[in-house]
Amino acid sequence: xxxxxxxxxxxxxxxxxxxxxxxxxLFLPVHFYVLGLALNDAAELDQFLKWTDSPAVKFxxxxxxxxxxxxxxxxxxxxxxxxxxxxxRQKTYAATALALSFVASVAFLLRAF
Amino acid sequence: MSQSKELLxxxxxxxxxxxxxxxxxxxxxxxxxxxxxxxxxxxxHREPSLSYRFACRVGxxxxxxxxxxxxxxxxxxxxVQKVLRDxxxxxxPLRNLPxxxxxxxxxxxxxxxxxxxxxxxxxxxxxxxxxAAIKPSDPKRMQANAAIECINCAVCYAACDTVNLNRxxxxxxxxxxxxxxxxxDRDGAYYxxxxxxxxxDGCMNCHSHQSCMTYCPxxxxxxxxxxxxxxxxxxxxxxxxx
Numbered sequence: 001x002x003x004x005x006x007x008x009x010x011x012x013x014x015x016x017x018x019x020x021x022x023x024x025x026l027f028l029p030v031h032f033y034v035l036g037l038a039l040n041d042a043a044e045l046d047q048f049l050k051w052t053d054s055p056a057v058k059f060x061x062x063x064x065x066x067x068x069x070x071x072x073x074x075x076x077x078x079x080x081x082x083x084x085x086x087x088x089r090q091k092t093y094a095a096t097a098l099a100l101s102f103v104a105s106v107a108f109l110l111r112a113f
Numbered sequence: 114m115s116q117s118k119e120l121l122x123x124x125x126x127x128x129x130x131x132x133x134x135x136x137x138x139x140x141x142x143x144x145x146x147x148x149x150x151x152x153x154x155x156x157x158h159r160e161p162s163l164s165y166r167f168a169c170r171v172g173x174x175x176x177x178x179x180x181x182x183x184x185x186x187x188x189x190x191x192x193v194q195k196v197l198r199d200x201x202x203x204x205x206p207l208r209n210l211p212x213x214x215x216x217x218x219x220x221x222x223x224x225x226x227x228x229x230x231x232x233x234x235x236x237x238x239x240x241x242x243x244x245a246a247i248k249p250s251d252p253k254r255m256q257a258n259a260a261i262e263c264i265n266c267a268v269c270y271a272a273c274d275t276v277n278l279n280r281x282x283x284x285x286x287x288x289x290x291x292x293x294x295x296x297x298d299r300d301g302a303y304y305x306x307x308x309x310x311x312x313x314d315g316c317m318n319c320h321s322h323q324s325c326m327t328y329c330p331x332x333x334x335x336x337x338x339x340x341x342x343x344x345x346x347x348x349x350x351x352x353x354x355x
Contacts, residue, residue: 004183005272009321081321084345086337090323 017074020067027064035085055113062109069101121193123151126205135203136160145323148188148196149177152204152216165216169191172330175264178271180205180217185271187330208271209280225299227281229331231309235302245299257296260289262331267339269335270327281314285325285335288316292293292338295345310344311355319343348353 006012022097037045051057077097120139127136138155149167156163160206167177172190179188181196182203193202210218238245247254268274269285291310294300310316316339325335349355 002116005185005328006274008324010327014320014322055127077322081336082340083347085339086334 010090013074016070016098017078020070020074023067024064024071027067035073058109058112061112062105064102065108066105068104070098070102073097073100079111117270120200121197122150122271123155124201125152125155125216126203127160127163127215128212129214132214142193146193148179148186148191148193148202148204151193152153152179152188155163164214165215172266175266177273178207178266178268178330180208180271184275185268185328187266189341190330198233207267209273209276210267210271218267220267222280223270223284223286224265226287227290229309230283230291230315231302231306232285232287232294234294234297235300235305237299237301247298251298253298256341257293260293260333260335263289263333264331266330268328272324272328274324275318279314279318281321282318283310283315285319285339288319288342289325289333289338291316292341294343304349307342307346307349308355310342311350316342316346321339 006015034045034048037048052061074094074097077093080087080093085091119142121142122137123140124135124137126133128134129217135318138159140154143150144295151168152163152165153167156165165177165179167189168174169176170189172187175187177188178185180186180203181188181191182198182201183205184196186196188204196202202274204216206216207218208211210220213219249255264287265286267286267287273282273285276282288310295303295306300306319336319339321336321340323336324331326337329335346355
């Protein structure tokens with residue numbers, strides 16, 4: 001199958017938005033499992049929280065914040081596209097959504113260390 | 114026309130929906146040559162049985178659209194120089210439509226969807242009434258005008274990944290047509306049409322990839338039309354009209 005018609009930046013932005021949603025769905029069960037530890041196994045939760053102090057985990061968390069940002073700001077972009085009068089600045093909005101996600105991810109990283 | 118300089122390597126998909134393959138031809142390159150010129154040259158000089166569809170040759174009729182190097186194009190207005198990759202062209206029938214033979218697609222489902230989207234004007238007055246007075250500056254008329262120059266070439270339909278994943282989806286062209294009528298004050302089927310386009314395979318399926326907008330040869334924006342229909346249908350739903 002040819003991918004030639006999928007090289008436009010707006011198509012790629014939509015694809016990144018979709019993938020970010022799928023990756024967040026994969027993350028959610030882990031998230032809920034850890035939250036569940038607070039109720040069922042405090043000792044294991046403490047051990048897990050110590051593990052999250054490692055730099056590698058903090059970088060991974062920054063990635064998660066980035067994914068969340070991409071999905072949140074990308075979602076707001078789509079809502080604006082569909083429910084506000086049409087604007088020809090779609091690529092500017094898409095770039096702004098990605099930039100805000102990046103800023104959120106870096107801000108998290110700066111606070112984490 | 115100037116003398117030919119080099120030979121183009123042109124692969125053309127030949128065959129039917131069930132069985133097809135690429136045949137390669139060498140075609141003399143010419144100045145200002147279009148993809149339709151290339152296909153016509155192959156038929157007249159190499160492959161008399163090659164089937165393809167065209168009529169006006171000037172971008173009016175919308176019958177000659179094909180996939181060129183993987184992208185949907187109106188071939189009569191697409192210059193070879195614009196799309197040539199390393200001296201090669203790959204010409205195939207439009208994506209998302211059944212192939213009858215070689216480069217000819219069956220457009221039945223494409224036009225059936227226009228009917229399903231209620232793409233037919235429903236008059237509220239007769240020929241005996243006065244002309245409806247609608248100013249060109251009327252905002253609704255301007256929205257309709259911006260979308261009205263569709264030539265039914267199905268380039269947007271071939272570019273649409275939502276159609277590719279869900280063949281029942283009405284597609285950008287039919288929904289764009291519905292949008293023009295939804296903005297026509299003379300039309301009498303406003304809520305019927307909104308109900309038709311917001312059914313399970315209607316406008317709400319659009320994922321806003323914006324490929325229709327990217328590839329429309331007339332530079333229309335079906336994504337904006339579909340977004341407009343989503344707004345109107347949502348509003349009608351909130352009012353209890355759908």
